[in-house]
Amino acid sequence: MILLDLLFDIVFNIYTSLGFGSKEYKIESKMEKIKGDHPQAYEIYVQNQVLFETDAELSRKILELNVKSKLAVNNTVKEIYARFAVTA
Numbered sequence: 001m002i003l004l005d006l007l008f009d010i011v012f013n014i015y016t017s018l019g020f021g022s023k024e025y026k027i028e029s030k031m032e033k034i035k036g037d038h039p040q041a042y043e044i045y046v047q048n049q050v051l052f053e054t055d056a057e058l059s060r061k062i063l064e065l066n067v068k069s070k071l072a073v074n075n076t077v078k079e080i081y082a083r084f085a086v087t088a
Contacts, residue, residue, distance in 0.1 A: 023053065023059065024053050037073070058083070
């Protein structure tokens with residue numbers, strides 16, 4: 001049992017140290033998924049990555065975004081454009 005706990009801890013630590021379970025990784029992953037349809041929104045993300053990851057409201061919207069829903073993606077992109085004063 002102790003060996004199983006130790007093995008689990010090692011795997012979990014490797015997983016989190018590589019950043020796969022982090023909020024930042026999830027935000028980047030979602031923004032990369034919408035990059036094909038909205039490259040300008042992705043460019044805004046790249047230029048303002050720290051703000052996307054630290055602003056509570058903006059990061060919450062991205063984390064809760066259902067990337068399979070075109071309507072949800074379009075609404076979120078419109079909010080990003082409005083926030084950064086970009087005309088689409």
